[in-house]
Amino acid sequence: MTSSKEKGMTRRDFLDQVGKVGGAVAVWGAMESLGLLGKPLMASAKEFNSPKKSDLTMANKNGKKVIILGAGIAGMSAAYELGKAGYDCKLLEARDRTGGRNWTIRKSTEETEISGVKQTSKFDKGLYMNAGPARIPQHHVTLDYCKELGVELEVFANSNDFSYHYQENSGPLSSQKIRKGAIKADTRGYISELLAKVADKSALDLQLSKEDITRLTAYLKGEGDLSLDYTYKGSSRRGYMELPGAGHQPGTLETPFAFKELLQSGMMNSISGDYSFQQQPMMFQPVGGMDQIPKALESKLPGKITFGAEVQEIRQSADGVRIVYKTKNNGKTKEITGDFCICTIPLPVLKNIPADFTTQMNNAIKSINYATTGKIGLQFKNRFWEQDDRILGGITTTNMDISQIWYPSNDFLSQKGVLVGYYNFGQNAIDYGNLSLSQRQTRALSQGRKIHPQFAKEFESAFSVAWHKIKYNQGGWAEYSASDRKNYYPILNEPQGRIHLAGEHLSYLTGWMAGAFESARIAVNRIHEEVLKESNVTSKVG
């Protein structure tokens, strides 16, 4: 930069010069170093270059044959990327559908849990629940694939100030449904008051100038909606007893909760959940269900997927890989061979499949814990949460074992809707998983009714998913402890000869589709590099 300044160039001149020499890409790079573009938030995604036909030489003109185990996000996106360069990819999928954990429950969806319990969804046509991933942050590579594949997006309402808190056994605010906006307003009010009052007295060892303290208190006044004497006396932010309207209706404010009551309730502790990098606004969902993503990938892979193929053995030699699988319809065992294998099978399933892995690898595979998690979709005759509660999208939070109620972010103000009646983890998910289907439904309804009495009259049908009891998954997502990351994660990430693992479990974005996409990209790059290297060696030998 100094040099361009020395020459008396403007930034624009400089960029023009760069453009003449290096083209648009160079201008982009230069703009980035000049700080003209945003922070490189997509650093990871930008590093990836899809394999190209032109990368390949006569020696490997069609790439190689790659056997991919699992037609979920990782497997299909690997096949899609490799396909761009002409690789011959074959996918083995145990189910009769693609998507894996990206699974949208619709009318007539069927599932038999490992325990043998079978259910068939009675949701109306057009209504659905995303049983697995259900929201996409705007910085995830998932959106790049949505764009590339033409998957239409809409906002996922992750945080709605009109949704409720409902806490039991937590002091004077127990067993009331309270708008999240009210909890936020009161908390911010009292916190700002506390700090403003001591800041004003300069009682704090702030190491701030007098000017800074003035700025701080001005900020706190706004942040907490404080009165002139820095006291929190309530705020329109928390809502009204009677809304402002027309004519002589200026609105009647509600009285704030007492600070002690708030502290005792613990409700304030969930506010920062909205701030996390993976969940801060905006978030997105595909129009028509999350499975629009696997459907779009599948459409790019005609004839490449063998459904109902349960992998039995994963074998390799110095020359290639050999996969033994059982076909579900007739139970016959078959084999397929290839040059490489990408294995996206979740670890709780993979650990029971004989494979030519090192002992170290087998040990790593069986050491990783997977999340227990469950959801229930509840179809209602009427969207009473919109009509009566004025909650359009968002999530209600509770310390009851249902944990959360999700309001749909689509088809607002239409007649019927499917709520997520619980979304829970750990012991709560295990407990619900152990119930019969009708017990799950009854329990979810009876708890939800405390918040929404309309549950009683409006309920139509339910479909519940206990991920740890779903065959071919046996868990929600990989959960690494710090020591797992240190001891096992590096091993899982090392290719085993011609076999590469991929999936959300091979990422720091576990539980997110982006982890699966990014991990698939790594496997694709490694195989492509290997093929290019091999063909160089070959040409030297030949």
Place this chain on the structure above:
Amino acid sequence: MTSSKEKGMTRRDFLDQVGKVGGAVAVWGAMESLGLLGKPLMASAKEFNSPKKSDLTMANKNGKKVIILGAGIAGMSAAYELGKAGYDCKLLEARDRTGGRNWTIRKSTEETEISGVKQTSKFDKGLYMNAGPARIPQHHVTLDYCKELGVELEVFANSNDFSYHYQENSGPLSSQKIRKGAIKADTRGYISELLAKVADKSALDLQLSKEDITRLTAYLKGEGDLSLDYTYKGSSRRGYMELPGAGHQPGTLETPFAFKELLQSGMMNSISGDYSFQQQPMMFQPVGGMDQIPKALESKLPGKITFGAEVQEIRQSADGVRIVYKTKNNGKTKEITGDFCICTIPLPVLKNIPADFTTQMNNAIKSINYATTGKIGLQFKNRFWEQDDRILGGITTTNMDISQIWYPSNDFLSQKGVLVGYYNFGQNAIDYGNLSLSQRQTRALSQGRKIHPQFAKEFESAFSVAWHKIKYNQGGWAEYSASDRKNYYPILNEPQGRIHLAGEHLSYLTGWMAGAFESARIAVNRIHEEVLKESNVTSKVG
């Protein structure tokens, strides 16, 4: 309630009993008093009952003839509601379109400002800017009308942590684009640290128990993402230099800004803008443009609207009203008479129309100030803000005179898009309004380019609206001072004989469509009551 408990009834039994005696409405009321429903957030809307055909008797079997001045939200919704009981409504609209300030700029939209400057929109088909209202809170009656009229809704992304702050001349953070999420994370971090450190030392006169202080510090630790010793050292919430990804990419955090820098920048002061009751999440917009609302209303009023009718005089006698208007196409003066008049003409326009109002009323009309406000729509070849900046919806905030940049909340990841390049008020809006169209465009582009250098290459066309220079509006919305509310607002709300004013200016929701809807409902109720009363008198006399 005590009585039902005394009888040993469950709540359910009680409600069943109520239902048997009083039907569904009674159950609802009882549920509300039992606290089973949410707070009556729609209090104002719930009070309204549309006039019904069955309200009317032989003496007034078709209601009466009501002349409505202005086919905006207030005028058309009044006609729509009165129409339900069979009233004969005629609307006079000066423009050749409905909607008033609810105005969506599309391909070929034309406008000539009061100064004589004419522009025609060159936006591509399917692209648009909502020049007037552009977002709807979930508690507004506007949504009830959307539901009733079948207007499809999508989320309006009002607050996006990925959008930017950009401040000039405000210390070390000046002239940088900074993600709002980073400002929020750092602010909450430092504020929480400050309070946590004094709370822990019990240096605060908190009047809280030891337990409460433990709860407070636990909350602050989460709120600020503090380290174990209650220090803020940065947070993933503010974003990454390198994102977490797959393989060996855990993500690289950014360094937080210094607290002094933050305070000096003033950026933290705009955080609470997201908290206001009218703007907290979720907010909504009609799919396809805000004008879907007036279009839906218009479709309910076939043959009732006379377009190009400029009101010249508003007259009344004891028996009825008489409106003189000029037809724009041939300049001829016409008259229409009726029993009542609802006048929705904005006050800056109304004050120049001779009317049979009291001196007091005329004085009130001319005393109310209207907001000066302006917007520019900028069409770009590519949605670079989505592709490069990863901003999908939301608003960037700046102290440059453009004030705001709005990213569209629709058609995410499509090719082209229209940004709002400025949305400003007061002197900034006056300044922009005084520029020529091309100067407005140049100025908006040159300022916007500091945030988005891509403005330079990707710009295609612009359309700007200075509301104070738009004929038939001459301002954005009524702006009442406290003394105006006291001195003039009550007068404006009193019917003038057979003439009733309606519009956002007759509400505590000025600038919102809900103000217009709610105010129209009051005028409708008053006229309907008047008609019912008159006919009772008549029948007594007869």
